[in-house]
Amino acid sequence: MAAASSLASSILFFLLMVIGSAAGNFNQDFDVTWGDGRGKILNNGDLLTLSLDRASGSGFQSKREYLFGKIDMQLKLVAGNSAGTVTAYYLSSKGSTWDEIDFEFLGNLSGDPYILHTNVFSQGKGNREQQFYLWFDPTADFHTYSILWNPQRIIFSVDGTPIREFKNMENRGVPFPTRQPMRIYSSLWNADDWATRGGLVKTDWSKAPFMASYRNFRSEASSATAPWMSQQLDSANQQRLAWVRRNYMIYDYCKDSRRFPQGFPPECNVA
Numbered sequence: 547m548a549a550a551s552s553l554a555s556s557i558l559f560f561l562l563m564v565i566g567s568a569a570g571n572f573n574q575d576f577d578v579t580w581g582d583g584r585g586k587i588l589n590n591g592d593l594l595t596l597s598l599d600r601a602s603g604s605g606f607q608s609k610r611e612y613l614f615g616k617i618d619m620q621l622k623l624v625a626g627n628s629a630g631t632v633t634a635y636y637l638s639s640k641g642s643t644w645d646e647i648d649f650e651f652l653g654n655l656s657g658d659p660y661i662l663h664t665n666v667f668s669q670g671k672g673n674r675e676q677q678f679y680l681w682f683d684p685t686a687d688f689h690t691y692s693i694l695w696n697p698q699r700i701i702f703s704v705d706g707t708p709i710r711e712f713k714n715m716e717n718r719g720v721p722f723p724t725r726q727p728m729r730i731y732s733s734l735w736n737a738d739d740w741a742t743r744g745g746l747v748k749t750d751w752s753k754a755p756f757m758a759s760y761r762n763f764r765s766e767a768s769s770a771t772a773p774w775m776s777q778q779l780d781s782a783n784q785q786r787l788a789w790v791r792r793n794y795m796i797y798d799y800c801k802d803s804r805r806f807p808q809g810f811p812p813e814c815n816v817a
Contacts, residue, residue, distance in 0.1 A: 569762070569763075569764050570762075570763030570764060570765060571590075571591035571592070572587045572591045572592070572593070572594045572606075572760070572763065573587055573590075573591035574591065574609075575608060575609060575610070575763060575765075576594065576606045576607065576608055576609065576730075576763075577606060577607060577609060578594075578604065578605070578606045579605055579606055579607050580602075580603075580604060580605050580733075581596070581597070581602055581603060581604025581605060582602060582604075584596065584597040584598070584599070584602060584603070584604035584755075585597070585604035585605065585606055592761060593759065593760070593761050594606065594759070594760040594761070595757055595758070595759050595760070596633075596732065596733065596734040596757065596758050596760075597734065597755040597756060597757045597758075598624075598631060598734045598735060598736060598754065598755060598756040598757075599751070599754040599755045599756075600751045600754060603733060603734045603735035603736060604733065604734055605731065605732060605733030605734070605735075606731070606732055606733075607729050607730065607731045607732075608729045608730035608731075610729070610767075611727035611728060611729050612637065612695075612727060612728055612729070612730070612765070612767060612768065613725075613726075613727040613728075613768050614695050614696050614697065614768040614775065615637075615693075615695055615765055615766060615767055615768060616692070616693075616694050616695075616765065616766040616772075616774045617637070617692060617693045617694075617695075617730060617763075617764075617765050617766075618690055618691075618692045618762070618763070618764040618765070619635060619690070619691055619692075619730075619732075619760060619762070619763050619764075620688040620689065620690050620691075620760065620761045620762040620763075621633070621635065621651075621684070621688065621689065621691055621758060621759070621760055622684070622685065622686075622687060622688045622689075622758065622759045623651050623653075623660060623684045623685045623758055624653055624685065624734070624756045624757060624758055625685035625686075626656050626685075626753060627655055627656045627750050627753050628653030628654060628660070628685075628756060629653050629654055629655050629738070629741075629742040629747040629748070629749060629750065630653060630736060630737065630738030630741055630742055630747065630748055630749030630750075631653035631734065631735070631736060631737070631738075631741065631749060631756050632650055632651065632652055632653065632733075632734070632735055632736075632737040632741050633650070633651040633653075633732070633733075633734050633758045634648070634649070634650045634651075634731070634732060634733050634734075634735070635649045635650075635651075635691060635730075635731075635732045636648040636649060636650070636730075636731055636732070637693060637695065637728040637729070637730055637731075638667075638728050638729065638731055639723075639726035639727060639728045639729075641726075642670055643669045643670040644667060644670055644726070645667055645668050645669070645723035645726045645728060646665070646666070646667035646672070646723075646728070647665075647666055647667075647693055647695060647700055647702075647723070647728070648663070648664055648665040648666070648667075649662065649663075649664060649691055649693075649702065650662075650663040650664075650665075651663070651684065652737075652741045652742060653741060653742060653756075654742055654747075655742070655747060659679045659680065660679075660680060660684055660685075661677050661678070661679065661796065662677065662678045662679070662680060662704075662709075663675060663676075663677050664676050664677070664678070664702055664709070664710050666700060666712045666723075667723075668720075668721035668722055668723045669721045671721060673799065673811075674712070674799055674811075674813075675797060675799050676710055676795065676797060676798050676799065677795070677796050677797035678709055678790065678794045678795050678796060679794045679796060680704065680794070681793075681794060688759070688761060688762070689704065689705050690703075690704070690705050690706065690762070691703070691704055692704075692706070694774055694777060695723070696774060696775045696776065696777060697714060697724055697775070698713065698714050698776065698778065699711055699712065699713045699714060699778065700712040700723075701777075701779065707786050707787075707790060708779060708783050708786060708787040708790070709787065709790045709791075709794075710787075711779060711787065712813075713813075713816075715812070715813050715816060718812050718813070718816070719812060720811070720812055720813045730765075732760065734756065734757075734758050736749050799811075799814075800813075800814035
């Protein structure tokens with residue numbers, strides 16, 4: 547009986563691990579929510595594409611919600627002249643005091659680099675933008691963009707390299723998303739009023755349709771025993787984070803004194 551009980555426990559643990567850390571299938575995990583057919587799930591659920599033309603963009607969202615999670619998605623961004631377009635990939639809750647964790651990819655003229663825009667909203671308050679260039683061409687192949695969200699921190703990563711860490715500083719009066727479940731969303735849309743050089747460069751509709759592609763979604767749902775629920779950056783990853791920020795960060799709200807003449811937000815004053 548003891549052996550049978552032990553075997554049953556082992557099987558249950560294995561199943562929980564499989565459920566908690568699963569390679570995704572777009573048919574099972576997501577709904578295309580807008581775009582009148584411009585969003586497509588292909589290859590038996592292994593590939594999803596979004597397209598944008600003058601009439602409309604497109605988007606999708608996850609079927610399930612996450613209260614904490616480790617999310618990986620591979621994206622290949624709009625190639626060529628992508629000026630004016632934005633590909634957004636983010637977690638968000640609903641309501642007037644929503645929480646949100648953002649990746650946004652701001653298109654550019656051919657040959658000019660994409661800008662990776664990140665932000666964190668909590669209780670409806672954002673204004674925590676940091677922006678980066680990438681160290682590769684994000685249109686030539688798929689790359690992995692990851693969000694690790696646990697009760698202590700949010701870590702944004704690209705191909706396993708951390709680019710941003712936002713720590714829980716509720717004890718200093720800084721709101722942090724801990725209570726509202728969020729869905730995964732992504733969209734491809736026209737934002738030529740602001741996306742490229744502050745709106746100076748407009749979308750060239752002769753290059754439409756624009757297309758972004760997604761594959762290899764993977765998620766790990768909240769579990770008190772999951773290692774990532776207490777994960778932090780080790781010394782090697784702290785060095786990689788510092789390398790990215792030193793060489794590829796192009797905007798940090800914590801250094802924008804013109805924007806905050808009365809003083810920086812409190813999280814900016816913590817080393």
